[in-house]
Amino acid sequence: MSATTLPAVAAPRSRPGLLRRFRRYPLPSIGAILLLALVVSALAAPWIAPHDPFEMNVVDRLVPPGADYTFGTDAYGRDIFSRTLHGGRVSLFIGVSVAIASTAIGLLIGVVAGYFRMADAILMRVMDGLMAIPGILLAIALMSLTRASIWVVIVAITIPEVPRVVRLVRAVVLTVREQVYIEAATAIGTRFPRLMWRHILPNTVAPLIVQATYIAASAVLVESYLSFLGVGTPPEVPSWGNIIAEGRLYVQIAFWNILFPSIFLALMVLSINVLGDGLRDMLDPRLARRL
Template sequence: MEHAVPHIPAGTAVAPELPDILPDVKPRRGVLGFLRRYPTIALGGALLLLMLIAALFAPWLGTVDPTAIATSRRTREPSALYWFGTDMLGRDIYSRVLYGARVSLTVGFSVALLASAGGLLVGLVSGFVRLADSIVMRVMDGIMSIPPILLAVALMALTRGSVGNVIIAITIAEIPRVSRLVRGVVLSLREQPYVDAAVAAGTRAPMIILRHILPNTLAPLIVQATYICASAMITEAILSFIGAGTPPIIPSWGNIMAEGRALWQVKFYIVLFPAIFLSLTVLAVNLLGDGLRDALDPRMAKGD
């Protein structure tokens, strides 16, 4: 049964409707809405995904053995048979570039993971424990005073060339920068009221770090990890280019460019294609990092 509308006598003043104080709740946009809001994440993630697919499925993408030597087909220009041409030993550059993506992505992701973990540990300890801060950070400052590429070259000179040693050398050079970032965040969080309340309640330092400090350091750490990944791939290419990185037999982008520099003026494509792939991969990681910075930093979030 419908409720009858009460009769309002004539001449009675009717108050206007009150405005809505709270804004309308907007429905969640899902993944597509998030990607529209942050197009750099979508573009960078798409490019990086393509590189990952090319690296993982290289044996099924029309490639041949990247180390197979055929002197009868040396320095062939790009064609329908040899998409990226061949080098001075007759090796297919297309195959070498796709397999080289495995080396660069492995180095980049491994260094980003290891350097982030090591720098996080050092930064948390030095930022929260005052006694350790003066000692540990002086060591980090000493390492940071050496340019990363020179430090990596010096470390590689002490070992034999391999992908594992390249990862270790670049990781050691990147840990101080991560620890500096984490330490700065911890120093600001250490003075927050909720941390003082936890200390006053008798909570031990390890539990304070795990519950209150660590979760607030993850957002800037993730963004920093993307830049470390891009920097590690460039450093690996530089080390391989100057002969201090992976062995020449391994088809990395740096090795391919190093082998083709002698013929740059006449056979520029030997250097061009690995350089394009390296540039696109670094661009993809940097775009992803910029998008994550905007998404994770509330000060840069756009109003809805």
């Protein structure tokens, strides 16, 4: 008696590797490389900057770009290149700090609002009230009531960003909460902390990573706005907004005072946004199935 021939079973299709995703979506690679170059230049500013960013030299006032001063000098004889590199440290620190703080606070509030219906009504009305106020005006109002410092700038920018994170997390939690496996876990007596940690929070990681990149880019821009208007970082702190604000008075005779800091600011925001767009495409499960 011959053995019964079983039909061949196809092997399960493995998920595409990270390298293949980067090849399919080159935007994250481009944004990451550009952002990495800016981050390295900012972190290594104390070692690669040719001059002291605070050193004044009245003899070399408004010197155009050349061999001695790569980006020229400002009205006080300070090297623009050195100040631009050190200004990147301030902008990078503020952008990362705002992204981490707003994401952490928004995640906590969003999980509570999405899972508990009674808390949802109260918390979301508060968030709606904060979102009704333009973020830049709220930041200016907070800065005008306090003493200028980097930490105050971080708080002033974080507050308007929190409601956006809350709404994102709440939407994810509302969707996950209605899934069958959540109901099954609740039926067998799974406690709320374990339910959050094992089932709900993992579903918020991908959208939060993408949202954090946009928040970081927005924070860098808002810090530059505030510093340009004179209500941001202290004037003695070299930031891109402060450098541009000081250089605008001499734009007709020394355009390099605002040109190079503006280029670095634009590249920083562009690289973060490009990285965020690429990560959004990579982390989208619907697009991942097509790879």
